[in-house]
Amino acid sequence: MATQQLLRHLPGVDTLLLEMETLKEWTDAPHSLKARIIREVLEEKRRDVLENRIQDAKDLAAAILIPRITEKLERAVSPNLQRTINATGVVVHTNLGRSLLAGEALERIMAVASHYSNLEFSLESGKRGLRYTAVSSLLTEITGAEAAMVVNNNAAAVLLCLDTLTKGREAIVSRGELVEIGGSFRIPDVMAKSGAILKEVGTTNRTHLKDYEEAIGENTGLLLKVHTSNFQIMGFTASVSMDQLATLGRKHGIPVMDDLGSGTFVDFSPFGLSKEPTVQESLKAGADIVTFSGDKLLGGPQAGIIVGRKEWIEKIRSNPLTRALRIDKLTLAALEGTLRLYRDPEKAMASIPTLRMLTMDESLCTEKATTLHKKLMALGLQGFDMEVLPSTARAGGGSLPTQDLPSRCISIKSRDVSAASMERQFRNFQPPIIGRVESDAFLMDVRTLQQGEEDIIVTAFSTLFCPEPLLPCIKKEKP
Numbered sequence: 001m002a003t004q005q006l007l008r009h010l011p012g013v014d015t016l017l018l019e020m021e022t023l024k025e026w027t028d029a030p031h032s033l034k035a036r037i038i039r040e041v042l043e044e045k046r047r048d049v050l051e052n053r054i055q056d057a058k059d060l061a062a063a064i065l066i067p068r069i070t071e072k073l074e075r076a077v078s079p080n081l082q083r084t085i086n087a088t089g090v091v092v093h094t095n096l097g098r099s100l101l102a103g104e105a106l107e108r109i110m111a112v113a114s115h116y117s118n119l120e121f122s123l124e125s126g127k128r129g130l131r132y133t134a135v136s137s138l139l140t141e142i143t144g145a146e147a148a149m150v151v152n153n154n155a156a157a158v159l160l161c162l163d164t165l166t167k168g169r170e171a172i173v174s175r176g177e178l179v180e181i182g183g184s185f186r187i188p189d190v191m192a193k194s195g196a197i198l199k200e201v202g203t204t205n206r207t208h209l210k211d212y213e214e215a216i217g218e219n220t221g222l223l224l225k226v227h228t229s230n231f232q233i234m235g236f237t238a239s240v241s242m243d244q245l246a247t248l249g250r251k252h253g254i255p256v257m258d259d260l261g262s263g264t265f266v267d268f269s270p271f272g273l274s275k276e277p278t279v280q281e282s283l284k285a286g287a288d289i290v291t292f293s294g295d296k297l298l299g300g301p302q303a304g305i306i307v308g309r310k311e312w313i314e315k316i317r318s319n320p321l322t323r324a325l326r327i328d329k330l331t332l333a334a335l336e337g338t339l340r341l342y343r344d345p346e347k348a349m350a351s352i353p354t355l356r357m358l359t360m361d362e363s364l365c366t367e368k369a370t371t372l373h374k375k376l377m378a379l380g381l382q383g384f385d386m387e388v389l390p391s392t393a394r395a396g397g398g399s400l401p402t403q404d405l406p407s408r409c410i411s412i413k414s415r416d417v418s419a420a421s422m423e424r425q426f427r428n429f430q431p432p433i434i435g436r437v438e439s440d441a442f443l444m445d446v447r448t449l450q451q452g453e454e455d456i457i458v459t460a461f462s463t464l465f466c467p468e469p470l471l472p473c474i475k476k477e478k479p
């Protein structure tokens with residue numbers, strides 16, 4: 001059929017709107033939204049005709065267009081930011097939202113978000129108060145620091161500290177610690193933005209105390225130590241401990257800052273994980289300022305925590321930049337809820353999801369995987385090969401980079417569906433299930449699955465691949 005003639009078969013907007021009126025589930029959707037999506041679909045079809053992808057008038061019938069319209073409507077009315085199921089085995093997965101909050105933190109958010117609060121109001125004096133009060137005493141109690149404050153995230157904390165302590169002056173850093181964290185956060189760039197002058201010392205693999213000492217001059221404002229977070233240098237290496245650096249700083253009257261990155265209050269080594277310097281240890285070793293994230297190993301909301309000497313924290317607080325980087329009240333509420341749990345370390349380990357997943361025993365992973373495997377097998381699907389395999393989970397978030405967390409995954413292979421297609425279909429499920437593809441199998445690690453998510457995976461699997469006969473259902477995938 002000629003193009004122009006074919007185009008005449010496209011239904012009008014009004015016709016399609018009337019058709020939509022007959023669909024009960026969409027009667028409440030805003031009229032303007034329906035009209036917009038109908039126009040989009042009509043435009044799509046017009047292009048298909050003009051570019052010869054559609055050559056039959058039957059393909060332009062309202063009955064064909066309506067499912068496409070409702071599919072687009074479905075997507076338009078569902079939230080853009082949505083829950084997903086993390087079957088990657090990466091615990092602090094930056095792309096999937098880093099840490100999950102403990103129930104106690106969620107309760108604090110609800111209480112503060114739906115009511116007025118004493119955010120910046122002192123209930124004692126009836127006058128204006130500081131927003132940091134909610135967490136600063138908890139932070140000093142847990143870490144032993146003299147003073148504490150919080151900002152929006154750790155990148156902001158580092159920027160703010162450098163801007164306050166070192167603007168126009170030199171900060172001495174080891175070449176082995178000039179890290180890029182990802183998402184374009186590079187220590188040298190942040191330093192440049194803060195107005196601090198970077199003075200590199202040592203080499204990539206070895207830096208000695210005398211390197212720092214020789215670099216100290218009239219314009220030195222800070223000795224900076226940065227946790228290498230997402231990598232480790234092995235072999236012939238040397239670095240200077242916080243202890244030594246702090247002694248050097250005191251001798252010359254220069255403050256010493258430790259950007260711990262992940263930052264943890266808990267020593268993970270009793271759980272068989274590698275030793276990370278804790279915030280308490282860094283302070284005890286003599287750091288004047290310690291900065292770390294709220295949502296990495298700490299397992300709280302996104303936040304940048306600054307603890308250390310009172311004189312510096314006060315200077316940081318009165319820096320005008322603080323206002324631009326300030327922490328939001330919902331975050332503050334969640335952070336307080338999380339920090340309160342740390343008063344009882346056992347309770348913290350049990351109720352903070354990040355800590356629970358990091359320290360989960362391998363046998364529990366096996367148990368979770370076996371249960372899930374049984375449920376999947378019980379569906380009795382033909383053509384799928386499923387097994388429980390050993391897998392290696394990760395801490396993620398630039399934490400414990402060389403630490404393998406022994407775990408288990410479900411591996412699914414199929415003659416008829418490629419692993420890549422399975423990955424895509426699980427990812428497009430509601431809620432999306434994110435796994436990975438490895439040598440022709442789709443893998444789901446159980447360490448990062450939350451309560452009840454095993455059942456969602458079973459539902460997803462049966463919805464995506466079950467209806468018999470098997471083959472037509474495999475075709476369900478959208479191009």
Ligand SMILES: *Cc1c(COP(=O)(O)O)cnc(C)c1O
Pocket residue numbers: 153154155156158181185226227228229230259260261262292293294303304397398
């Ligand atoms: C992650 C990290 C940061 C940035 O922290 P955010 O909370 O992501 O802003 C800064 N420094 C180090 C060493 C880090 O590991």
